[in-house]
Amino acid sequence: MIRIAAVGDIHMGHDSRGLWAPHLRNLAREADVLLLAGDLTRGGGVDEAEVLAEELREATVPTIAVLGNHDYHGDAATKIEELLTEVGVRVLEGNGTVVEAGGARIGIAGTKGFGGGFAGACGSDFGEPEMKAFIRHTQLLADRLQQALADLRADVRVALLHYSPIPATLQGERLEIYPFLGSYLLAEAIDRGGADLVVHGHAHGGSERGVTPAGIRVRNVAQPVIRSAYRVYCFGDGGLACDEPAGAPAPGA
């Protein structure tokens, strides 16, 4: 069985030191890999990323991350990536990686993603340079994600994003801000590139579960949505029944 833990939007700052690490120490009993879906810092400060990196030293499984818009706000995304890399976290942006666990290969392709809105009510690559740059940024990241997914050779493929690819996992947010929360271009890229699961964050007021137009499961793992240290998603036989507490013994085990 493959067990994938995921969480986003943990927004670490000095005042969150020590709050998260205790939850990571037993992670290996519950999951094979930890995915971080962006907005890992409060405002993208290097000092905040140092707190984050220190907490992540407690993670006992391979950890893969994308950054979120908050992590870019301090114009120090490169330095944040370096700090995370130093403690063993693989930070993805338009590329992929494979984690081997229990004889299986878990492939993860990641991007921050960006906004623009959803089919029928979205921005277009049209008009002022600023508007074109907005949509083209999303399209560029979506194209790279599609290629990264297509290139993965793995038993289970996961798309890791910060922004949402579908509106279903935004339900609960105000409709007016959907174009700032995600883009259908990301879903189109995922449906074309292929995946078994999509995890994202960003929408604190959204909903956990949805599917892409082609039927790939999407999960919003923003911490205010899941209200727990992380959520675990399982593939394969044995182990947990749906919605059991993570780490529960396998039936008959």
Add this chain to the structure above:
Amino acid sequence: MTQPTDPPQYVAEHIRTALASDRRVSELGIGVKIVGNRVQLSGVVATPDRRALVGEIVHQLLPDHEVQNDLVVQEIAEANRAERLR
């Protein structure tokens, strides 16, 4: 930036903008509503310190208003759960 004659809708948005750009909190999701001389804050923040700091910042920006700080601190309230996908 806020003028004394600004309608409350504009003042509320000025507060929201200030909370987003103030690096001490960087909060984008705070609900701000101004009713008379009261400013009501709603939403979820990550820590107790951030809840207090948001209240202080709003008080500094609108010293003549009573700050009603209804922000909730995010708790890791639930046990980690697993979902089986196939």
